[in-house]
Every structure is written in C-alpha cells, then in structure tokens.
Amino acid sequence: MVLGDAMLDVDVEGTVDRLCPGTPAAVVDVCRELRRPGGAGLAALLAARSTDSVLLITAVADDEAGRALRGLLDEELTVLSVPLRGTTVRKARVRVAGQSLLRLDTGDGTADQGPLAAEIERALRSAGAILVADYGGGVAGHPDIRRLLAALAPTVPIVWDPHPRGPAPTPGARLISPNLSEARRFHQSGLEPAELAMILRDDWAAHAVAVTTGAAGAALADGRRVRTVPVPADARVTASAEPDACGAGDCFASTAAASLLAGATMAEAVSGAVEAAARFIGAGGACALSVRVEPSTPAQPPLPPNLGSAFDVAARVRAAGGRLVATGGCFDLLHPGHLSLLQQSRALGDALIVCLNSDDSVRRLKGLGRPILQARDRARLLTELASVDAVAIFDEPSPAALLERLCPDVWVKGGDYTGTQLPESEIVQRHGGETVLIPTVHGYSTSQLVAAAQGRS
Template identity: 60%
Template sequence: MKPLVVVGDVFLDVDAEGVAERLCPDAPVPVVDVTSRWLRAGGAGLAALLAARSAAEVVLVTALGDDRSARTLAGLLEPEVTLVPVPLEGATVSKTRIRAAGQSLVRLDSGEGTASAEGLPDRAERALRSAGAILVADYGRGVTRNPRLREVLTELAAEIPVVWDPHPRGAEPVPGTRLVTPNASEATAAVPDALELPGLLRERWHADAVAVTIGSRGALVDDGKSVRRISVPEGAQVSGSATDTCGAGDRFAAAAAAGLLDGASVAEAVRVAVDAAARFVAAGGASALSVEEGRVSIADPKDYSAGNAFAVAERVRAAGGRLVATGGCFDLLHPGHVSLLRQARALGDALVVCVNSDSSVRRLKGPGRPLLSAPDRARLLTALSVVDAVVVFDESSPVAILERLRPDVWVKGGDYAEAELPERTVVERYGGEVVLVPTLPGYSTTRLVAAAAGQ
C-alpha cells in the first residue's frame, strides 16, 4: 500500500511540570519549582505520529530549520515517521506550557520561523506524488501557502483522497479536497452559519465533504448528499472538564485520512475518526506521547542532508577531483560494510554514500526492517573517516539520485552481477564507471539477524 503523506507546520511542544506551593515575593503569581520537562512533536508532527497508529507507512513533509529544537523534533519523529524537510526561514517554533498539579498556568511561545515560499524541493514533490492519501495539517506557519505545493496538491486531489485540517491563519484548502475537518470555532470563523448550514463551508472550499468537529458531541458531516451528526460511541465518551483535549483534532484528521487511504467512504472514515479522537482524549491526549527530556535522541548537527552531498560533489569537481559513490541499506553496520567503504574511498578523492530511506528498506527487506532508522544509519556512516557525505533516498533504487549526483565511479560489492544493477545504465550514460569490489565473506545483516534470532 502507498504511504499516507502528512503535510504541514511542525513545532516543539514542551511541558514543564512542577510544584507551586508559594507566591513570588514581588508579584502575586505562583512560583513553580520545575521537577521535569516533557517533549513532544506538535502541529503536523503530532498529526504524523498519530497517523502512524492507523497507517503502515507515514511520510511527513514539513519545514525544518537548523537549530536544536529542529534536531530535537527530528529525534522525536524519525523512529516512526519518514521525515522530508523543506526550508524554514527563522527559528523553529517552540511552545512551553508551565504546569503544576496537572493544570496549565501559562504558555510561553518562542521562534518566529515560517516556511519558505521559494519552490518545492524535488524530494518533497516526489513524496507527495508517491502518496496513497494526503493529510494537510495546517498550523498557519506558511507550509500550505507555498505556490508549488498548492499546485501539486490541487493536481493530486483529483486522483487520491486529500484531508485538510485548516487553521485560521493558514491557507484555504485546495479545490477538490476530499474532506475538510475544521473544529466549531474554525468553521464559524470561515462561515458564521456553518453549524446550521455546513454545506456553505463545502461550497466555499469547493470540497467533496466537510466534517465539523464539535467536541464531545462528535462531528457534523456534509458530503453533498446529506447532513448528519456522528456521535461519540458510548464506550469512548469522557466525562470531566479537566480533560486535556490537546491533539484531539489531529487524531481525528489522521484517523479519517487513514480510513480514506484504506478505501472507506467519507461517512465511515468520519465515524472511525470520531471514535479514535474520543479514545485518544480518554487515554490522556497528546501528553501521552511526550518523552522526558534527556531520553530524546537529539539529531547530530553534522549535515548528512542531500544538500551536503551535492556540495561535496561540486567541491570535488571544481578541484578537478574524482567523486566516488556507493549505496545500500547499511542496516546494522558491520565489517563487510566497512571493507566496501574503504575500497570505494580509495578509488577517488571523496566518497558519498547513498542510503535507502526507512520506507525504501521496508519495501526491499520486509516489515521488520530496518533495524535502525535512516538518521541513525546516516550518523554511523558519517562517523567513519572514509565517508565524506551521506544522502538518503526514498526510491527502491538510487537511479534518480545518481542522475543528479553523477559520480565518476559507482561502487557495489562483488556479489552483485553487473546485469543486476539498474543504476548501471544511468551511470554509463553520463560517462561514469561502475566498479565491483570484493566483499568480505561471512558478513550480511540478514545473516546476523538470523543468527541472533537463533540464539
């Protein structure tokens, strides 16, 4: 099945939990002694993590900067979601709730970052076009205003289900969207009579259907044929006003998108989404996805992005050098991998390693792989002195990335017969050379995994 692709603005959510037992001496405000800090992905990041509960493969297209908050977000997201970044102008948005005794006292927002409107990276467009369904989680930080992104979404809306979770400061859904999922305040801000006449929203947005979420009462759905209210099932109802409903809208939209991806009708997808959102709130809401600070894997600031790989290629060519590249999954780095990389680096002046993304590895090796996420595999490779840069690709073969990278030498292990290499044609077409190097016998990730399982 094709992946569910989530598009939207992501930010870092922080809950600073503490105890408030006294007042500040210079103002009548509580003093909070912070005892712990909990981190989670917010916005479209939360939507993507929740989508991963309902869909086998989730890809997140979002704007990310180059700061600690962005690297923290990558560490929170990448174990479960394939991350496809687009440029962010400014600092990553972070929202910190100060809490005591389970109650939020104040929220501190920082970071002014907005998504760049300049074009759309090729990898992001390829991710969108590979989707079986798309969820747009708009949080008003510019991703949905990108002109090229909107063109692609408009084109794809005619072919696959697009679910749009709108935001008052965001762009309007593209025409042909299968389902728009505003909450009551968002709906009435767009059309004052939306709760009485939801068809007005559907007409305004040129959407196939609109589902207005109305909290504990479920959702009001207009699909152009009828208007109905889908109630929260009795077993999923939550009582109590202190319930934290943060993230309920994301859970609703993610479940609806997953349902449409599986072929459900709009009504059935909304029914599943109402139930999923209610159970999500009953289980503690977004706070249940938080990770205590200190237990989050912060992405290494070393740049192993595609941009860095191409920068290395340009420097080598400008100096008249010889660029070498190799590729593979590199899941559980072992001596056989290291031997291949050393031999490859000896053939030129710089070595770029093309690494299969997590979704690509799953297609090639099965649902139990990879054992390590793409960022972890990339970090291990870049730690080797023989590797100059790493680029991650989503396709099953590196043909598309080689078209752009154009190494002078493409290296594979000698266990590959030349006829088995789909990249051979493209490398030789631009004048490159394919070299097969001897492999170190007795080593393969599959064999190591099987041996470990046998123990």
C-alpha cells in the first residue's frame, strides 16, 4: 500500500543556441516532452516493479493533469482517490543537455479532509505494508487516515517518507526516511546525520530513522544503535556529469517497504534501499520511467491511458519509412489462436500495435463474468510476446477512435468477417491503409476454453 500525494511530473527537453532579442533570456527549442507519475505516484510505480500487488491511495482531480496521471498509473497498479480540492499538481522541468534550467509548478490541489470512504478504510486495513509518501498535499494529514495508521502501526510495517510541509509521522512507524536537508529542517539544526537520526527517532517515536545522505549512503538509528550504511562500491555513480537524483528518495522508501513486507531485518531493508537508490540514479533516475508525449492540437481529446508507448512505436516506424500494423481484441486468456493471429499480423509490417479492450469494454461485450484477467495483466502478457511492439487500451465498444489517432497502414481482424462488415475498415482506408482478414485457428476461443473448464470443475 502506498499512501500520499501524487502529481504529474513533466520534463520539457530542448536545445539552446540563441538569446531572446532585447533580453538575456535563453530561447529553448523544444524537442520532446516526457511525462511520468511524481510524488506518491512515482513511489507506487517503483513499488509495482518489485511487488506483486500495489494499491495507491492518493487525491487526484478529474482535470487534464489528473487524467494524464491516472493514465500513467492505471496500467500498473490500482488507484483509490480521496476527493481533491483544487487542481492536480503538475511540475514541469525545462531541461537542456541534461541540466534543469527552471521548473514551472501549476495546480493547487489539497486532499479533502472529509470522512474517509469505506473502500479506502478496508484497503488500508488489508495492507501487508504501508509506504507513506508525503509531499505536503494533505493525504498524510487526513484525520481518519492518521487514526488508522496509528492503529495499524503495531502489526503492519509502516515506512514514512516525510515532507517539511506535511504533518509529523504518526507514532510507531517502522522506518522514517528523511534526506539530510529535510532532517535539518525538521530539527532546525546543522547536526551530523547520525545525531539527527537518533533525535528524530525519539521525537517521532519511531522504531528506526534513516537519514539519507546521497552518495554517502544513509545514517540509520535502529533502537539505540546508529550505523552508517554506505553505497556499495559497484553501485556508485562514476559519470563526470552531475547525475539526476530526481526520485531517489521514492526509490529508497519503496525498496525499504518492499523488503520489510518480505520479512527483511531493518539493516537489510536499509542496505538494500541504499543500493537500489544508487543504481536507480545511475540508470538515469526518474527520467528512465518517463513516457514520451507526441505533439497534439488542443482540440484533440486526451490520450487513452497507455497510448504514449504505442504512439512512440508508430512515430519510429513512420520516421523510418516502415509499415505499421494494428489488430485488436479482448485477448482474455491467451491461446494458440491468438498467437497465430499476432504472428501473422506482425509478418505484414515492421511493427505491431495491439488495440486492447479495457475491462469495462470486455464486460459490456462478454458479460459480467469477463474479463478473466484485468487489462493491465492482459497487456503485460501481450507485450512479452516477440510479435507485439506495443499495446494501447481503449474503453469504447470499438477501437475506432484509437485508429483515428494511430492511422495504421494495415488493420488486421481474425474471423469470418468481410471488409465491408468492419466499421474500422472505413477509418483505416480513409487514412490510406488497408484491412486484412486472417482466418481463426479452429477449436480455439476463450469462451470455449472457459466453458470447457467450467464443465470439468
């Protein structure tokens, strides 16, 4: 369970080769825009890469930034949202040659402090471990949430990544992990990391406090002991350029929480977290988790949740003069018929994008008992196949709107259709593409497999 304030992080990357006339301001020619979840959203995304089941409790508005943020998260984890007063926070860094020139922050949203939904209370009570990623947006200060955290602390490992603008951690947290700058603001002193760790452990009535110190690792106060946890030699960043440390604290906290969930000792959890954060920075930090956003006109509707990677594939294929193929379906329980369709589809061009029905879309088509697997799991299985280059999830009854955006050169359908029976054919042909029909493999369908399994049970 990850609990805290999520936001949309954006990197606007460009080049500078001139100044604005009449001013000393640099002119940035934008090359690309990258988006990723920030704050508790990034912590939850990192946790989902190492833990089987992750649920994020946060506060997100139904605005452009909020929809983009949900789109980046929904494929990988479950999100429960408390109401947000105001707009979703969006933080945009303008970067040139790997260096940040400035950051533009928009959004004034704070979590509503009204009664907590029963669904969220049930979820908290079922957590095996809880990471509080506080960014001062009010989720960690919600009175009902704080009451539950205090009650759960004796039996559930709670890792708290605090923020100077947020509330004090609730008593009994298993581990609290401020960085050195934050720790000195909490205690209003210039003490050394080890002294700060001991003082804050007592102030917060925590089992342990780890003050992270960047390249020096962390100072861990566990009980009455204080120890230094160094970065392993083979994980140290050796590049001459200043590394981008954005997200390192989220990586540290999510790794520690996952380790405690798995039964690690505090020393093992913090050592593993120090190493993971160092390797995370060495691999490019949070930027490595970003999704590129293709330019679009303001009149266009927002992208479906996971469309960024599909558009990246489409853009690369077109730039190379290649042939883009798309197919669609529910793909609920992959079987040999699916594999045959996907392999034949991929052979028709240079890349294959699968347009995948969302859970609600499958339910409307197949009934209340379907899908058997959630969309994020179906997408994950598909992207593991060598024949599939990207997956895009759509929520409508058909992928027509998605095809208007992707404009594939070839649209593939399996089954006993004719080209005139497919409403998608007109869209594809209008954009200069063609429709190809591939016969299904006899004897294989998900409905038949489900029925057979139910008959044997």
